[in-house]
Amino acid sequence: MAETQDGRRRHRKPHAIFIPYPLQGHVIPSVHLAVKLASHGFTVTFVNTHYIHHKISTATGSGADVFSKLRESSPGGESLDIRYATVSDGLPLGFDRSLNHDQFMASLLHVFSAHVEELVAGIVASGGEDEEVSCLIADTFFVWPAKVAKKFGLVCVSFWTEPALVYTLYHHVHLLRQNGHFGCQDRREDAIEYIPGVASIEPKDTTSYLQEANETSVCHQIIFTAFQDARGADFVVANTVQELEAETISALQAQMSYYAIGPIFPPAGFTNKSAVRTSLWSESDCSHWLDTRKPGSVLYVSFGSYAHVEKPDLVEIARGLALSGVSFVWVLRDDIVSSDDPNPLPVGFREEVSDRSMIVGWCSQKEVLAHRAIGGFLTHCGWNSILEAAWCGVPLLCFPLYTDQFTNRKLVVDDWKVGINLIDCKAARKEDVARNIGRLMGGDLGDELRKRVKEVKKTLASALESNGSSARNFGQFVEELKNKIQTTGERRSE
Structure with a gap:
């Protein structure tokens, strides 16, 4: 909150720093969520790593801000307030992150947060009179969002890019340990039937990291640390649909502020070229x-x-x-x-x-x-x-x-x-x-599968309609986020 000359308080435009996980599959929905938030009155500073920015720039033949074309083509001539920044992931641009996966993950685990803190400190310090950085949105797989948000007095939003079923397995890994399905020598092989909101799941259907005997790898360290940190988030928004995972999502919502707002797709649809280029490789026209x-x-x-x-x-x-x-x-x-x-x-x-x-x-x-x-x-x-x-x-x-x-x-x-x-x-x-x-x-099975997938398509489309579950959830999330930002801002100014 800022004050006018006569002492009355006026609302500042909410400003969110958005940091996606530096992998293609995480960057894509993050970009589209950032655009959606900007269209709902947020200033968004979107942060890619130097490497991701370099890959996109090389693929598109342009070193420009990835949102520049979108700003030029905003509907109604209204410019979306999306800013762009880059940050080091702790490794040089020429480092082969694909070939050296564990070293890349280790850098994200141990080094990246220091670069993020420095960047966030600079963005927070540069806030103007009419705006104040008030929110940090970061991928759930980062190990630092809640801690960094708390350090700078920001509301923390955890962005989950996978199904709610995967989230709840990681969130309840302590139950898997207690019941002998993970983290023990003679692990059970029977069905898992004690995770809230999950009727039954076979061990072979859990994530690969929950099936492995070795739980000391860098990726295990990231997952365990990230989900401990996520417990400190104010909100979790997920790229899934309520109707597709109804029981699992309801059980999570009983424990936290969890919003299913998917599918998070470009507003232009699939058949039109998106104004925001997110591909890390040059695309062939098929x-x-x-x-x-x-x-x-x-x-x-x-x-x-x-x-x-x-x-x-x-x-x-x-x-x-x-x-x-x-x-x-x-x-x-x-x-x-x-x-x-x-x-x-x-x-x-x-x-x-x-x-x-x-x-x-x-x-x-x-x-x-x-x-x-x-x-x-x-x-x-x-x-x-x-x-x-x-x-x-x-x-x-x-x-x-x-x-x-x-x-x-x-x-x-x-x-x-x-x-x-x-x-x-x-x-x-x-x-x-x-x-x-x-x-x-071909054949009867193919026809049956096509029939069923069209029903799922209807579920996705319905969720995004004005009164659909994802549209309602997103509206409620934005309202509660703005209220939380206002409350947090008032506490800071007291």
């Missing part, structure tokens, strides 16, 4: 090739922006694609196996499938999924990919690789029944791959 294909005839294949595939599995998947006879678009990153193995496909594969395939390094996934030619999606089960596929009415062929993807697969295959498993064993075999591609892309 539309002309897809235009030549029959509706629903093409399988889209992508294992996301960060996960790695074991080379034997990748080779069998490639051979299965060849055996299936199905047309496909395959996004194949240079580091999909390793930065040290940029060409992992079987010899002769590209030539064998050249008449019915398009293999690219990266593309606009949302635009490809929205194309009429796409009839299925072979996916690693990243949460963004699942929401985008459901929004486009595309059924899923699931090949989870690590972290939340095993739990996401459970939701897709077992709960919502909008997809099937690529394989039902540890290692991929080309015969299984080809058979399940055929099941997904």
Whole structure:
């Protein structure tokens, strides 16, 4: 609160610092949430790491602020107040974060917070008379948000980019320990039936980190520390939908201020170019090739922006694609196996499938999924990919690789029944791959999956309508956040 010349108090515009986790799958929904907050009267200072900014700038051929075009094209000529800053993640730009994953995570665990504190201190100190930095929004996987927010007197918002089911598993890891499903030598293998809001879940459907015997890795340290810190957040906002995870979300809401506000998508939709470019790689245009294909005839294949595939599995998947006879678009990153193995496909594969395939390094996934030619999606089960596929009415062929993807697969295959498993064993075999591609892309099962995914699409769309659950939750969150900011500001000024 600021005072006018006659002593009356007037409201300052709320100003939030927003810091996404520096991975592609976290940056994308964070950008769209920042835009949404700005359109609801917030000043937002959005903070990318130097590395993420460098990757986006290289991919787009522009070193400009990633929001600059959006400001120019704001509806009604009203400029959204989104500012942009960058911060070091503690590593040099040339460091290969994909190849050296553990060192990258260690820097985020031990070093990054010092750079963040310095940045936040500078932004807070630069606040003008009509505005005051009042809120810190940061990814739940950071280990420092509540502590940093408390140090600077800011309201803390934890942004969760995965399903509520994954959140509640991490939030209740102490129950998993107490009941012998995690953190012990002879861990139980029966179903987990004591997590609030989760009727039952098999250990194999928990996240990869909760299935591992070694709990001393840097990623385990990040998860445990982050979820301790998250208990100090004032609000948790999540990129999920109330109706899709009703019991789990209700149980979390009984414990904390938890708001399901997803799916968090660009306001322009999937078929229009977003004014904010978030891709870390240069995008190939697949539309002309897809235009030549029959509706629903093409399988889209992508294992996301960060996960790695074991080379034997990748080779069998490639051979299965060849055996299936199905047309496909395959996004194949240079580091999909390793930065040290940029060409992992079987010899002769590209030539064998050249008449019915398009293999690219990266593309606009949302635009490809929205194309009429796409009839299925072979996916690693990243949460963004699942929401985008459901929004486009595309059924899923699931090949989870690590972290939340095993739990996401459970939701897709077992709960919502909008997809099937690529394989039902540890290692991929080309015969299984080809058979399940055929099941997904044609026949009665494929038709049934498409029917069901359209129902999930309706649920997502309904949630975003003016009286839908996500729209209501977002409105309530904004109102309560502004009230909390006002109360916190008044306490500071007393």
